[in-house]
Amino acid sequence: MIVAGELFDMMQRRLSTAQTDVAEAARPLRWWSAAQLDVLALRAQTLFDQWRGDWGLPVGQGEAGHCVKAVPAHPDAVQVDRQWMALFAGDGASGTWWTVRPEAHRRVHTRLGPKGDEPSALDVAGAAIQTALFGVDANPAGQSDPLVASGAGHDAVKDWCLRLRHWLGAVDDGEVSSPTEPLHAPLSLPTDLTQFWSGAVLLRLDWYGDTFQLVIDCTHVMRLIGPCAATTDGAATERRSEALLTPVLSALSAEPLSMTAELNPIELDLGTLTGLRVGDVIRIPHALEMPLLVRADDGELLYQAFLGRLEDQKAIELFPLTQTS
Template sequence: MGGTAGPARACAPHVPAWRPLRGWSQSQLQSACQRLDTVQAAWSLAWGLSAPAGGCTARAAGAADLHLATWVALTTSDGEVRAWMGDTMLGADLRRILWGDVPAGPLAAALGGQCAADLQSRLASLLGLIVAPSPSRGPTVDDVAPWSGAVLVEQALAPRRQLLLLSAEAIDPLIPRVAPQRSEPAALVGLDEALRNRRLALQVRLAGCTVDLGALAGLRIDDVVRLDHGLQQPATVTDGQGRPCFAAHLARRGDRKAIVLAPLASVPKEFP
């Protein structure tokens, strides 16, 4: 029983038919890290903490990074998820940094939590996002697909590192915009003006002559040899590679020999 052909459809309907490919150079990622380091330095100063020496690093995110932390979403004001923060033991770590090994009490725990929340709020503000209320959507494989532009950022925070998973839309505002270099085309000038200051080695060639061996053996200095070149026949001016450039007539200018250039077409075809 024969079938009829139906409309073609993608083998994987969940994959969008078109998606822009996004990627960042190392210098662009370093510029983004500098912006993040500036925010972290201001936060450290506000809380009396020493600035970490390691700074932050950034690289293209992948599927393996999804399991590095429990993620807290950062969203736009419309609720669109654009980035995630790793929900590690940041509050507990900060409490120990602020209070040392003193047994944790309600005040110390609350202060550590406020310190961590302030860092998250500052980072979210830099990205133009807000911390989403729990529960929130975590990152998926599609969010970190190759050439999605997603970036994993690690910020040094002793004894751990703060993780940020940024979509292309989230990190884009941190990437500096460099205007493309446009060079104005040079104005066109005439050939004579363009070559005016250039020195070219030219040769003037006359038609040769034929001398038999007997006559050649008898030649002496000051002998006159007749050339096969008519008095009104132009010579050929060639460049250093022997390519014809102009026709020319022999002339004199003051006490110096000279040539008067003419179009190459005036040289007979049989002339070399």
């Protein structure tokens, strides 16, 4: 027979266990505003442009500065069933994974094993870079793989992975082959990364016809966007995100400025000046072959120029200042 005291103790233990279970199941809700995602995309774009320039990769018209998009890593945005690779070797908890969705390079030549394994994300990524660099098909019908071009494509991808690791805070300069080892089991992202309110972000990059995808967990995102970060952890409240910095020249590009085109000064004696009438023609001491002087509002000499005509209006053609100006 259970007495009242024992019943009370048992209820207390069950309540304590339930509270512990709830506490362990609770997780902070993390999210990012559109402005914060833009900050992350801009910083990733800078890294991507630097890598692309160092490897001499072509930039299509309208592509410069517009290749990277950042969105929350929700299940409807992330292809969880694809083969993903951990960016940091041997650490499934690193919170950073990448893959390449083949669009233009669906058929990739690989040395298939006896089971005909699916090409890895590294093969797909390297094939796109190989084609962009050399115009060499990564899957030539009936031909062997072009080793030099293929090797350069893979090296470029490995270098990109290394730069991503350093961007995310890695300090090692070790071999970059480690982050390119495929994730064998399971062939999908950790489920906690793609939960709503996880704070993880998906970066999508135009990868020369394909799409490079990088999933970054909340910890890395917070460090990358710095003071722009805001989450619902604890008593934290949303802080005003920093405005994106604009180059001074871009900010002032629409500011109107005035310039003055000057002839040589006219000198008249007082008698001639008092006798001037409308219709009189005055000879100016400025030879036709001599340039005009173009000055800013404050009088600073900017250019020399020659008079001309543009459609139905007068115009000037600018030239740099000479030593005798």
